[in-house]
Amino acid sequence: xxxxxxxxxxxxxxxxxxxxxxxxxxxxxxxxxxxxxxxxxxxxxxxxxxxxxxxxxxxxxxxxxxxxxxxxxxxxxxxxxxxxxxxxxxxxxxxxxxxxxxxxxxxxxxxxxxxxxxxxxxxxxxxxxxxxxxxxxxxxxxxxxxxxxxxxxxxxxxxxxxxxxxxxxxxxxxxxxxxxxxxxxxxxxxxxxxxxxxxxxxxxxxxxxxxxxxxxxxxxxxxxxxxxxxxxxxxxxxxxxxxxxxxxxxxxxxxxxxxxxxxxxxxxxxxxxxxxxxxxxxxxxxxxxxxxxxxxxxxxxxxxxxxxxxxxxxxxxxxxxxxxxxxxxxxxxxxxxxxxxxxxxxxxxxxxxxxxxxxxxxxxxxxxxxxxxxxxxxxxxxxxxxxxxxxxxxxxxxxxxxxxxxxxxxxxxxxxxxxxxxxxxxxxxxxxxxxxxxxxxxxxxxxxxxxxxxxxxxxxxxxxxxxxxxxxxxxxxxxxxxxxxxxxxxxxxxxxxxxxxxxxxxxxxxxxxxxxxxxxxxxxxxxxxxxxxxxxxxxxxxxxxxxxxxxxxxxxxxxxxxxxxxxxxxxxxxxxxxxxxxxxxxxxxxxxxx
Numbered sequence: 001x002x003x004x005x006x007x008x009x010x011x012x013x014x015x016x017x018x019x020x021x022x023x024x025x026x027x028x029x030x031x032x033x034x035x036x037x038x039x040x041x042x043x044x045x046x047x048x049x050x051x052x053x054x055x056x057x058x059x060x061x062x063x064x065x066x067x068x069x070x071x072x073x074x075x076x077x078x079x080x081x082x083x084x085x086x087x088x089x090x091x092x093x094x095x096x097x098x099x100x101x102x103x104x105x106x107x108x109x110x111x112x113x114x115x116x117x118x119x120x121x122x123x124x125x126x127x128x129x130x131x132x133x134x135x136x137x138x139x140x141x142x143x144x145x146x147x148x149x150x151x152x153x154x155x156x157x158x159x160x161x162x163x164x165x166x167x168x169x170x171x172x173x174x175x176x177x178x179x180x181x182x183x184x185x186x187x188x189x190x191x192x193x194x195x196x197x198x199x200x201x202x203x204x205x206x207x208x209x210x211x212x213x214x215x216x217x218x219x220x221x222x223x224x225x226x227x228x229x230x231x232x233x234x235x236x237x238x239x240x241x242x243x244x245x246x247x248x249x250x251x252x253x254x255x256x257x258x259x260x261x262x263x264x265x266x267x268x269x270x271x272x273x274x275x276x277x278x279x280x281x282x283x284x285x286x287x288x289x290x291x292x293x294x295x296x297x298x299x300x301x302x303x304x305x306x307x308x309x310x311x312x313x314x315x316x317x318x319x320x321x322x323x324x325x326x327x328x329x330x331x332x333x334x335x336x337x338x339x340x341x342x343x344x345x346x347x348x349x350x351x352x353x354x355x356x357x358x359x360x361x362x363x364x365x366x367x368x369x370x371x372x373x374x375x376x377x378x379x380x381x382x383x384x385x386x387x388x389x390x391x392x393x394x395x396x397x398x399x400x401x402x403x404x405x406x407x408x409x410x411x412x413x414x415x416x417x418x419x420x421x422x423x424x425x426x427x428x429x430x431x432x433x434x435x436x437x438x439x440x441x442x443x444x445x446x447x448x449x450x451x452x453x454x455x456x457x458x459x460x461x462x463x464x465x466x467x468x469x470x471x472x473x474x475x476x477x478x479x480x481x482x483x484x485x486x487x488x489x490x491x492x493x494x495x496x497x498x499x500x501x502x503x504x505x506x507x508x509x510x511x512x513x514x515x516x517x518x519x520x521x522x523x524x525x526x527x528x529x530x531x532x533x534x535x536x537x538x539x540x541x542x543x544x545x546x547x548x549x550x551x552x553x554x555x556x557x558x559x560x561x562x563x564x565x566x567x568x569x570x571x572x573x574x575x576x577x578x579x580x581x582x583x584x585x586x587x588x589x590x591x592x593x594x
Contacts, residue, residue, distance in 0.1 A: 014139045019127045022146030026123035029156045029507055032355040034119065037160060037439075039361065039458050041115070058111060058162040061088065062096050066109065069101035084255040087313025090262045093247060095203025096164040114162050122159040122166055125567065126150045128173040133571055135180040136537035138578070145574035149567055153511045157352040158560055164204035169564040171201040172208070176540060179215070182232065183223055183536070191220075191232045192239040199243020206261040207561065211547050212240035219543045223536050257314050265555065266320030267291060267308060272556030273327055276338045282327050291320075339553035346549055349519050349566070350559045353437050354511045357504050359497040361408045361458040400429050400468045401489055403461050408492040411436075411457045413469075414485035417443045418450050422482050425470040426459050435459050435467065440474070452483075460495045523569050526576035544568040 034041070068077040077097070080089030100109050107113050126149040133142035149155060158166050175197040182190030198215075201208040216233035224232055244261060251259040271291065274284035285291040288308055295316060296305035303311055328335045403409060411426060421442050426435045436459035443450050461467075473482055513519065530538035548565040 011139070015131070015134055015142075018130050018134070018139060018143040018146065022126050022130050022143065022150050023123055025147060026126045026150035026156075027119065028503065029151055029355060030119040030123060030159050032504060032507060033156050033160060034115065035360045036353070036356050039456075041111070041160065058100075058114060061091065062100065062163075065089075065094065065097035066100035066104070069097060070104050070109075078250055079254050082310070084314070085312065086310040087255065087263060087317075088307070088309045090251055090255065090259060091264055091309050091313075092164075093203050093206055093261050095200070096167075098203070099167075111162060115160060118162065118166060119159055121170055122155065123150070125170045125173055128170065128177055129567060129571060132173060132177045132180055133541075133574065135177070135184055136535075136540065137575070140581075141574050141578035144578050144581075145571045148570040148574055148577075151507065151510050151514075152566070152570060153352050153354050153514050154350050154559070154566060155563060156355075158563060161560060163560065165560040166563055168201050168205050168208060169567050171197040171204070172211070172544060172564045173567060175201070175211075175215075176543065179220075179223075179540060180537075183540075186228070188228075188232055188235045191235045195236045195239025195241075196243050198236075199240045202240070202244045202261055203247070205561075206264065207552065207555075209244075209261055210551055211544075212237055214547045214551075215543060218546070219539060222539050255314055259314070263309060263313060263317045266317040266324070268556040269324040269554065270320050272342075272554075273324055273335070273338070275556060276341070284323065284327070295319075342553045342557055343549050346552065346557065346562055346565060347520060348516045349514055351515075353434065355504055355507045356436070356460075357501060357508045358435065358460040358462040359495055359500045359504075361410075361460055361492065362496055363408050363492045399487070400466050401487070402466055403464065403489065404491065405461055405463055405465055406495050406498070407461050408495050409459055409461060410490050410492060411459065411469075411487065412454055412490070413487045414452055414454050415441070416450050416452045416483040417441050418482065419443065420482070421474045423472040423474075424455060424457060425472065426457060426467050427470045428464045429466040429468050430464075433464075434470075435461070435464060458492070462495075519569070519573055522573045522576045526572040526574070526579075529575055529579050530572075541568055541571050545572075 065077060068074075077094070078089075080086050083089070100114065103109055103114070103117060107117075126146045129149050130142045130146035133145045155166075175194040178190045178194035178197065182188070182194070195212060198208065198212045201211070216237050220233045220236065221229045247262075248258070248260050251257065251261075267288070270284045271286055273282065274286045277284060283294070285294050292305050292308060296302060304316070309316070413424070415422065415424075421440045423438055423440050425437045427433065428435055436457055438455060438457055441453075441455070469487060471482065471484070527538065527542070530541075544564050545568045548562050552562060
């Protein structure tokens, strides 16, 4: 008994140490991204209204809903301004506005404050991953899993986004943790808490709605004994249902329709089909703006052209689903091919900027940088990239610019993004290393003619004395059109905070492995090792990937929507890395003894 207690205390101490290490690494990496993107997050980087994928602030509908709660207008928060005609209030679940309003009781809810809270919560997700893995595997593999999640450039980059998407992995991972506790300690109460966690995830994003039924049907029966399978599955479903029941009741009372969580699946369904319809056979919209215009013409209602969910939001959403289902029924094999492409795309690790090895630009930029190329007629370069390839096109400028080492600069260039998304990179001519990059610049959807904007990109030169510009244009089909003007570079002064390179260089080097070419083979190896060892933990760790790969293959999917998927990927990768490390250590030990 004494030795058992000593072992338990030692394991608990190891878990605490591992959790602390992972948490501080996660905070450090995310703080580096926050510092690297501080200029973009300030909203001063683009002198116009192009949307920036990561650096944009909290969407207006979340902010407005949260302000209603802060002002104690609970009735309007629940029903919207003009129910049931105006269904904008149920275009998303109410969890994120409720969270924002609760935070406002203690702190201000400015974008800066909310971003820090997002960084803390996403760092906690890495800690929960350590707890999940340590319940069913060794503390070493658990630590590796936590460090992979903490260092991941994809997850750290998206932690800056003020949307509920990057918060969903926390309750999802907590649900797996409590299921693991139920597996180890045999208690229905753990499954009940897991169901509540899934319900809380549903309050943030509606696409988690079927996760509890998925676990009850395909996961719980395979990891628990015969006498407890049915009871545990029912407890899990009941807890999730009770957690989301207030939203369902609100929707039925206000809109007289059974809507479990929110609207929006119809929009993503038809737009996801149109995204792959290269020949435009089905006449389905790709953007929200096109959706409203199409519905206005189809129903002969001019008031439909201004809002997706007002008027007749529920009826229009049903019509969108019917339009999409009609295409699926008439072209099942074609749609199955689309689903397969989406599954493959969800296996990829998105290319995002790594933590900069150079110190951030701390000098204040001028309020405005003179640039005489603002008129559309003065845009010197026009690019139209042929479509048909999902991979972004790489365009490298032939012009090289000489700069001074250890100095801060700001690069300015006028652009007009007509179609597709554009990312601008400053590249070291000698080494090819990326010095700085913008977020993805996306055209406005509610205008026929895109505006001209001046992009301002600050960067520290470090040891670089010559740079050139690289432009990456993404988008499908023929929707890749970009115009650019003359590039100008302004010297701000000598760089400061050079000491931060001691932390940034190791982080940047570690992040180089987070690519599809490296991580996917490691992921497959991890799954194979668990299969070979017949570990029940494989079933639990594959629960989130299996759910997302099957359910999200039907709809338009963006990387931010499947962040939970990549947390599980990295846990599986940690298994392979941990096994390889043990083999290597044993090899070294045997050689030393010889």
